[in-house]
Amino acid sequence: MTSLCPTGVPTPATFVIVRRLVRNLNAMAAFARKSGIALRPHAKSHKCVEIANMQIDAGAKGMSVATIGEAEILCRRPGSTSTVDDIFISYPLWAADDTVSRLSNLTDRVRLSVGADSAEAVSRLAPLAGRLSVVIEIDSGLRRSGTTPTGAVEVARAVGAANLQLDGVFTFPGHSYLPSGASGAAEDEGRLLDEASSLVEEAGFATIVRSGGSTPSALHTRADQVNELRPGVYVFNDAQQVELGTVSMEDVALMVASTVVSRPAPGRIVLDAGSKVLGPDRPTWSSGHGLLPEWPGARIVGLWEHHAVVELEEDGPLLGETVAVVPNHVCTAVNLVPELLVVDDCRVVDRFVVAARGVNR
Amino acid sequence: MTSLCPTGVPTPATFVIVRRLVRNLNAMAAFARKSGIALRPHAKSHKCVEIANMQIDAGAKGMSVATIGEAEILCRRPGSTSTVDDIFISYPLWAADDTVSRLSNLTDRVRLSVGADSAEAVSRLAPLAGRLSVVIEIDSGLRRSGTTPTGAVEVARAVGAANLQLDGVFTFPGHSYLPSGASGAAEDEGRLLDEASSLVEEAGFATIVRSGGSTPSALHTRADQVNELRPGVYVFNDAQQVELGTVSMEDVALMVASTVVSRPAPGRIVLDAGSKVLGPDRPTWSSGHGLLPEWPGARIVGLWEHHAVVELEEDGPLLGETVAVVPNHVCTAVNLVPELLVVDDCRVVDRFVVAARGVNR
Numbered sequence: 001m002t003s004l005c006p007t008g009v010p011t012p013a014t015f016v017i018v019r020r021l022v023r024n025l026n027a028m029a030a031f032a033r034k035s036g037i038a039l040r041p042h043a044k045s046h047k048c049v050e051i052a053n054m055q056i057d058a059g060a061k062g063m064s065v066a067t068i069g070e071a072e073i074l075c076r077r078p079g080s081t082s083t084v085d086d087i088f089i090s091y092p093l094w095a096a097d098d099t100v101s102r103l104s105n106l107t108d109r110v111r112l113s114v115g116a117d118s119a120e121a122v123s124r125l126a127p128l129a130g131r132l133s134v135v136i137e138i139d140s141g142l143r144r145s146g147t148t149p150t151g152a153v154e155v156a157r158a159v160g161a162a163n164l165q166l167d168g169v170f171t172f173p174g175h176s177y178l179p180s181g182a183s184g185a186a187e188d189e190g191r192l193l194d195e196a197s198s199l200v201e202e203a204g205f206a207t208i209v210r211s212g213g214s215t216p217s218a219l220h221t222r223a224d225q226v227n228e229l230r231p232g233v234y235v236f237n238d239a240q241q242v243e244l245g246t247v248s249m250e251d252v253a254l255m256v257a258s259t260v261v262s263r264p265a266p267g268r269i270v271l272d273a274g275s276k277v278l279g280p281d282r283p284t285w286s287s288g289h290g291l292l293p294e295w296p297g298a299r300i301v302g303l304w305e306h307h308a309v310v311e312l313e314e315d316g317p318l319l320g321e322t323v324a325v326v327p328n329h330v331c332t333a334v335n336l337v338p339e340l341l342v343v344d345d346c347r348v349v350d351r352f353v354v355a356a357r358g359v360n361r
Numbered sequence: 362m363t364s365l366c367p368t369g370v371p372t373p374a375t376f377v378i379v380r381r382l383v384r385n386l387n388a389m390a391a392f393a394r395k396s397g398i399a400l401r402p403h404a405k406s407h408k409c410v411e412i413a414n415m416q417i418d419a420g421a422k423g424m425s426v427a428t429i430g431e432a433e434i435l436c437r438r439p440g441s442t443s444t445v446d447d448i449f450i451s452y453p454l455w456a457a458d459d460t461v462s463r464l465s466n467l468t469d470r471v472r473l474s475v476g477a478d479s480a481e482a483v484s485r486l487a488p489l490a491g492r493l494s495v496v497i498e499i500d501s502g503l504r505r506s507g508t509t510p511t512g513a514v515e516v517a518r519a520v521g522a523a524n525l526q527l528d529g530v531f532t533f534p535g536h537s538y539l540p541s542g543a544s545g546a547a548e549d550e551g552r553l554l555d556e557a558s559s560l561v562e563e564a565g566f567a568t569i570v571r572s573g574g575s576t577p578s579a580l581h582t583r584a585d586q587v588n589e590l591r592p593g594v595y596v597f598n599d600a601q602q603v604e605l606g607t608v609s610m611e612d613v614a615l616m617v618a619s620t621v622v623s624r625p626a627p628g629r630i631v632l633d634a635g636s637k638v639l640g641p642d643r644p645t646w647s648s649g650h651g652l653l654p655e656w657p658g659a660r661i662v663g664l665w666e667h668h669a670v671v672e673l674e675e676d677g678p679l680l681g682e683t684v685a686v687v688p689n690h691v692c693t694a695v696n697l698v699p700e701l702l703v704v705d706d707c708r709v710v711d712r713f714v715v716a717a718r719g720v721n722r
Contacts, residue, residue, distance in 0.1 A: 008458075010457070010458045010459065010722055011722065012721050012722060013722075044666060044667075066666060066667045067667065091622075091667060092622050092623045092631070093622070094620055094621070094622040094633070094680065094681055096371070096620065096681060097369075097371045098371065117623050117625060118623065118624070118680065120680050120681075121622070121623075121680070139625060143625075143626075143629070143663070143670070144625075144631065144663060144665065144668050144670055145622070145623040145625055145631045145668060146623075146625060147625060174665070259455055259457065260455070261452075261453050261454070261455040261482070261506070262453045262478050262479065262482075262506035262507075263479070264478060264500060264504075264505075264506055264507060264508060265504075268504070270453070270505065270506045272455070272722075274721075275642070275693060276692075276693065276696055276719075276721055277721045279641060280640060280641045280642045280643075280690070280693055281636070281641045282641075282643075302504070302505060304505065304535070305405060305427060305692055305693070306405075306427045306428065306452060306721070307505050307506060309504070309505055319455065319479065319481050319482070320455055320457060320481075329641070331637075331666055332636060332637065332641055332666070335637055335697070336696070336697075336719060336721075337719060337721075338719060358637075358697060358698060358699060360373050360635075360637055360638045360667070360697075360698075361371055361372065361373060361374075361633075
C-alpha cells in the first residue's frame with residue numbers, strides 16, 4: 001500500500017496531487033484538439049485562478065462559470081494573475097438588482113457570453129446591447145433548465161430584438177451521471193444541439209457555438225454535432241467518476257487527508273473527515289460516502305459533519321494513522337475549504353487559493 | 362400566502378427570521394430549566410458568536426463545539442465580543458501536531474473539556490494534566506464513535522492515570538434522526554449514560570456529567586438519567602426536523618431567498634438556490650431536497666450546484682419571483698456562507714458573521 005497523503009499536515013486537509021492534475025488537464029486538452037472541438041472548461045469544480053490559467057495554457061478557448069461572481073474572480077483584471085479573457089456564464093441568468101451593471105463591468109475586461117432559456121430573460125439583458133453574447137440553453141434530457149429546439153427559435157428572436165449577439169446553443173447532458181448513462185447522454189446532447197441549431201439557422205440566425213459536455217460524457221462527444229466542450233470535474237475526478245467508470249482511481253487528483261480518531265468496534269474505524277470537508281453528496285448508486293484508495297476493501301458507511309464511519313474486513317489503519325479519502329463530488333468538496341494543498345511525492349510544494357469559494361451569485 | 366423573504370436582496374441569500382430564532386432559543390432554555398437539565402448547545406449549527414452569546418444569556422451553562430478551531434473562535438478572548446467561558450469539544454480528539462498547544466492556549470481562557478473514547482487518545486492529552494477535563498463518549502446506538510459502558514471504565518482509568526479531570530460521560534443519540542426514532546433514541550441515551558456512569562462510579566471515579574441530546578430527542582430526554590443536553594439545530598430548525606415531526610414549519614428560522622430563473626415546462630420551475638447554498642444533504646426518508654414554506658404543494662425533485670428543480674401542481678411563482686427555501690440540514694447550509702442576513706418583518710436589520718465557517722480542525 002502506497003501512502004498518498006502529505007506528511008506532517010494537520011487533518012482534515014484537502015490536497016491535490018499535482019502530477020495527476022497536470023496529466024488530467026493535458027489528456028482532456030489533447031482529446032479536444034484531436035477531435036477538433038474547442039475546450040471551455042467549467043471553473044466551478046476548482047474555483048482557483050491558478051488552475052484556470054493552467055487550462056488556458058493547455059489550449060482552452062476560455063472558461064465556463066456558473067455565477068457572475070465566479071466570472072469576476074476568474075477574469076483577467078488589475079491585481080489578479082488571471083489570463084482568462086473569454087468567459088461563458090453557462091447559467092440561465094435572470095437579470096435583477098445589480099446584474100446588468102456587474103455584467104457591464106465584466107464586458108470591459110473579457111469577451112462575455114451568458115446562458116438564457118426564455119425570451120423574458122433575454123429581454124432583461126437589453127441594456128447590454130452590442131456588448132454581450134447569449135447562448136441558448138437546450139434541455140437534452142436532464143429535465144433541469146433549458147428550452148426545446150423549437151423554443152430556441154423564440155429565444156433567438158428575443159436576442160435579435162435586444163441587439164445582443166447570438167453565439168449559439170448549449171446543453172448540459174447531466175443524465176450522463178448515471179451508471180452506463182454516458183454514451184446515451186452524449187447521443188442526446190449531439191442530436192438536440194444539432195436540431196436546435198438547425199431550427200435557429202432556418203429562422204435566419206447564424207449559430208456558431210454548439211456547446212455540450214460533462215466529464216462522464218466528454219469522451220463520447222459527437223464531434224460532428226458538438227463543437228465546444230465544458231467539462232469541469234475532469235481536472236480532479238472524484239469517487240463518482242470512479243464508480244461511474246469514467247476514470248480509474250489513479251486519475252483522482254484531489255483527496256482529503258484524515259486521521260483515525262476512533263476504533264470503536266472490530267471492523268469499524270472513524271475518520272475526522274466528515275461532510276463539512278468531503279461534502280454530503282451521495283448519489284443513490286454510489287457504494288458509500290467516498291472512497292479510500294489506500295484501503296480498497298473499505299466502505300464509508302456513515303458520514304456526519306466531522307465523522308466518517310468506515311467498515312473494513314481487514315484490520316485496517318490504527319488509531320492516529322493518516323488515511324486519504326476521495327470525496328464523492330469534488331465540486332462541493334472544493335467549495336468547503338479556503339485553499340488546496342499542492343502535493344508532489346507526499347510533500348506540500350504550494351497552495352492554491354479557492355478564490356471563488358462560496359461565490360453563489 | 363405570506364412572503365417570507367427579505368425584500369430587495371440579491372439571491373441566493375441565506376437569512377434568519379430573528380423572532381423565530383429568539384422563540385426557539387427561549388423555548389429550549391425553558392424546557393431545560395423546567396426539567397432541571399443543564400443546557401450546553403452545540404455551536405456547529407450556527408457558528409456565530411452573536412448566537413452563542415444569546416444562548417448564554419438565555420441560561421446555557423456553556424457551549425459544545427466539534428473542533429478546536431470552533432472553540433478558538435467562539436471563546437471569550439481579547440478582540441471578541443464572546444461571553445462564552447465554558448466549552449466542551451464533544452468529539453473524540455486524537456492529539457497530534459499542534460493539538461496540545463492549541464488546547465493549552467484555550468485552557469488559559471475558558472473551562473475546557475474534550476471527548477475521548479479510548480485510553481490511547483486520553484494518554485496523548487497527559488501534557489494537559491491539571492488543566493483539562495475529559496468526558497467519555499458512549500455509543501448509545503448510533504454506531505459511530507463512542508465506547509461501551511464497560512469500555513468507559515478503562516478510559517476513566519486512563520484519565521486518572523494522566524491526572525486529567527474526569528467530568529463524566531456523553532453520547533450523541535443520532536439514531537433519533539429517523540422517522541419515529543426520537544423517543545427510542547432518548548430511551549437508549551438515558552439507559553446507556555446511566556449504565557456507563559454507574560460502572561465508572563463503581564470503579565471509584567466521580568462522574569458528574571451525563572450529557573446527551575440532539576434536537577429530535579431533546580424533548581424526550583429522561584431527566585432522571587441525563588443532566589446535560591447538547592442540541593444544535595433547534596435554534597434554526599430545518600426541513601429534516603419538519604419532516605421528522607420535531608417542529609412545525611412556523612418554527613423554522615433559517616431559509617434561503619431564491620429567484621425563479623427558469624420555467625422550462627408546465628409544472629416545473631428552476632430556482633437559483635442549489636447545493637452550494639442549501640447543502641446537498643438528503644436523507645433517504647426526506648420528500649425532497651428542501652421545502653418551500655410559501656408553496657406547500659411543491660417538491661424539490663432535483664438539486665445541482667446552482668439549480669433547484671421544483672415540481673408543483675398549481676401554477677406556481679413566475680419568472681423573477683422570490684421564493685424561500687428551507688434547507689434539509691441547516692448545519693451544512695450555514696457552513697456555506699460568510700454571513701446570515703438577520704430579518705425582521707421582511708427587512709434586513711443586521712448580519713451575523715459565520716465566524717467559524719469552514720473551521721474543520
